[in-house]
Amino acid sequence: MKILVCISHVPDTTSKINFVNGDSEFDTNGVQYVINPNDEFGLTRAIWFQEKQGATVTVINVGGPETEPTLRKALAIGANEAIRINANPTDGFFVAKQLAEVIKTGGYDLIIAGKESLDYNGGMVPGMIAGILGYNFLNSCTDITVDGTNVTAVREIDGGKETVTTTLPLIIGGQKGLVEEKDLRIPNMRGIMTARTKALAVVEPTDVAATTKAVKFEKPAAKSAVKLVSADNLDELINLLHNEAKVI
Amino acid sequence: MSILIYAESAEGKFKKVAFELASYAKKVAETLGTTVTALTINAGDVSELAKYGVDKVLKVSNDKLNGFTAKAYADAIKQAAQKEASKVILLSSTTDSIYLSSLVAVGLDAGYASNVVGLPVSTAPFQVKRNAFSNKAFNITEITTDVKVLGLAKNSYGIFETPSTLTEEDFAPSISDADFGVKVASVEKVSGKVSIADADIVVSAGRGLKGPENWGMVEELATVLGAATACSKPVSDLGWRPHSEHVGQTGKPVATNLYIAIGISGAIQHIAGISSSKVKVVINSDPEAPFFKVADYGIVGDAFEIVPQLIEKLKAFKAHQS
Numbered sequence: 193m194k195i196l197v198c199i200s201h202v203p204d205t206t207s208k209i210n211f212v213n214g215d216s217e218f219d220t221n222g223v224q225y226v227i228n229p230n231d232e233f234g235l236t237r238a239i240w241f242q243e244k245q246g247a248t249v250t251v252i253n254v255g256g257p258e259t260e261p262t263l264r265k266a267l268a269i270g271a272n273e274a275i276r277i278n279a280n281p282t283d284g285f286f287v288a289k290q291l292a293e294v295i296k297t298g299g300y301d302l303i304i305a306g307k308e309s310l311d312y313n314g315g316m317v318p319g320m321i322a323g324i325l326g327y328n329f330l331n332s333c334t335d336i337t338v339d340g341t342n343v344t345a346v347r348e349i350d351g352g353k354e355t356v357t358t359t360l361p362l363i364i365g366g367q368k369g370l371v372e373e374k375d376l377r378i379p380n381m382r383g384i385m386t387a388r389t390k391a392l393a394v395v396e397p398t399d400v401a402a403t404t405k406a407v408k409f410e411k412p413a414a415k416s417a418v419k420l421v422s423a424d425n426l427d428e429l430i431n432l433l434h435n436e437a438k439v440i
Numbered sequence: 441m442s443i444l445i446y447a448e449s450a451e452g453k454f455k456k457v458a459f460e461l462a463s464y465a466k467k468v469a470e471t472l473g474t475t476v477t478a479l480t481i482n483a484g485d486v487s488e489l490a491k492y493g494v495d496k497v498l499k500v501s502n503d504k505l506n507g508f509t510a511k512a513y514a515d516a517i518k519q520a521a522q523k524e525a526s527k528v529i530l531l532s533s534t535t536d537s538i539y540l541s542s543l544v545a546v547g548l549d550a551g552y553a554s555n556v557v558g559l560p561v562s563t564a565p566f567q568v569k570r571n572a573f574s575n576k577a578f579n580i581t582e583i584t585t586d587v588k589v590l591g592l593a594k595n596s597y598g599i600f601e602t603p604s605t606l607t608e609e610d611f612a613p614s615i616s617d618a619d620f621g622v623k624v625a626s627v628e629k630v631s632g633k634v635s636i637a638d639a640d641i642v643v644s645a646g647r648g649l650k651g652p653e654n655w656g657m658v659e660e661l662a663t664v665l666g667a668a669t670a671c672s673k674p675v676s677d678l679g680w681r682p683h684s685e686h687v688g689q690t691g692k693p694v695a696t697n698l699y700i701a702i703g704i705s706g707a708i709q710h711i712a713g714i715s716s717s718k719v720k721v722v723i724n725s726d727p728e729a730p731f732f733k734v735a736d737y738g739i740v741g742d743a744f745e746i747v748p749q750l751i752e753k754l755k756a757f758k759a760h761q762s
Contacts, residue, residue, distance in 0.1 A: 205574075205708070206709070209577050284542075285545075285546075288546075310689060311572070312572050312579070313554070313570075313573070314554055315538055319546075322543065323545070326618075329510065332535055332539065350535050351635030355624070356624050357622075358623065365539075368683060368686075368691070369683060374677070403551030404552070405581070408580050409572070409578065411577050412578070412715070415734060418722070419737050420738050420740065423745070423746050426739075426746070426753050429739065430753055434757070437736065439697045439718070440757075
């Protein structure tokens with residue numbers, strides 16, 4: 193089984209979010225980048241398939257040379273090879289189109305992307321790839337097993353979960369549950385050393401017309417200070433929630 | 441040219457997000473000088489949509505679509521948009537609608553903006569404001585294609601009544617067998633509990649509760665308020681509560697009217713996940729806990745003393761209300 197794991201290079205979840213150039217660009221100054229958490233759950237599940245079922249795992253990212261450390265980290269965790277599409281990921285459709293081109297010629301059986309990236313929160317790339325290629329698609333996927341070309345998988349739904357059956361080739365939008373937090377791997381020294389010699393192919397992008405553009409960014413308005421209520425005066429809290437906030 | 445919304449229903453009843461979407465569509469339609477058409481799938485009685493400004497309903501009744509099938513539903517929405525020559529297609533942000541939206545966008549060669557909050561900033565050029573960086577910022581996005589798909593963030597606009605005269609039309613989109621490549625084998629719903637996605641109020645607790653055996657009072661507070669229960673990431677990582685209750689940046693987002701955080705210090709990732717909630721209450725023994733910086737109301741004190749008292753007082757309040 194050939195698995196492709198799509199990886200976004202995103203600011204660490206503790207990052208302070210600021211903008212520069214008239215609020216038109218994200219301020220990368222001092223920001224640590226990581227593998228997008230939803231993608232990392234998928235990557236770790238892919239490595240499980242590699243170890244238990246002999247799958248090969250390719251990781252792919254659309255981004256400039258500055259994103260290569262993130263791909264190297266994925267290689268250190270255990271991916272077999274990496275591809276970087278050398279372009280600025282301008283919007284979800286652009287990224288999906290680039291990835292679809294590689295998938296079309298690469299013969300991948302299972303494509304794992306995170307259901308959403310933590311920077312732009314578009315949540316659209318896996319679905320768009322599926323739409324472009326006509327592959328089977330499962331979003332919000334929390335578990336997957338593969339037997340030959342038959343797949344059983346679980347999708348989170350509002351207020352529960354749904355078990356589905358489908359077949360490869362398949363694309364999933366993955367999230368926590370594919371593996372648990374404790375299963376995530378920190379690259380060891382051997383992994384880091386090996387990663388240096390693994391193949392990282394750089395591919396030039398294909399032309400795609402833009403469908404959206406980010407015009408500018410805004411930060412939420414500053415919040416007014418918390419109203420403290422004494423622990424001995426819970427009636428006051430109920431009063432505030434009922435008469436002032438009108439939420440109960 | 442009318443604006444198309446997909447009005448989601450479950451077991452023959454519209455979800456609340458369908459009314460929020462209709463209210464939003466009506467307002468956008470007024471700006472653009474057009475009307476609102478809703479697509480419904482096996483929804484039963486659709487007359488309720490008239491309250492929120494829907495002018496026309498395309499009713500799909502098809503037994504094949506009884507279970508949710510993303511590709512087939514997306515196909516139905518696409519064909520409805522083509523039939524109505526819609527330039528703007530609106531979907532909600534339920535798990536199902538997010539699943540559909542990108543398929544619909546690709547099918548219509550449309551630009552797609554998700555997590556949209558508030559009315560369009562401008563309609564020519566077409567610019568919307570959306571949540572980005574996990575609620576730590578907003579992003580103004582311009583959609584440059586002729587046809588546009590928007591995903592409206594939950595609880596970001598509100599429900600407004602604008603009565604209209606509704607015409608109903610049966611609609612039979614052609615659904616191909618290829619749409620059923622993913623088959624639902626079984627559905628498991630947590631019964632008797634309010635889900636985080638549907639809740640108006642969420643009661644959430646963290647490590648300050650010291651152990652899973654102490655969640656009885658959290659459950660009880662939730663029951664009194666008709667709320668869903670949730671938890672912080674450490675609590676789900678420790679296995680005290682199921683992962684489905686984990687809210688935050690890598691868990692479920694919460695955009696509810698009232699969020700009550702008990703014994704949760706307020707890590708930046710947790711705050712990011714719940715910041716779209718309208719009113720936040722924190723109960724924590726540590727007055728320095730970061731949650732106090734983002735909360736509307738706060739109580740400094742011992743949750744084990746406060747929560748049981750709050751439950752009793754809320755019971756009395758509710759009894760008085762009814």
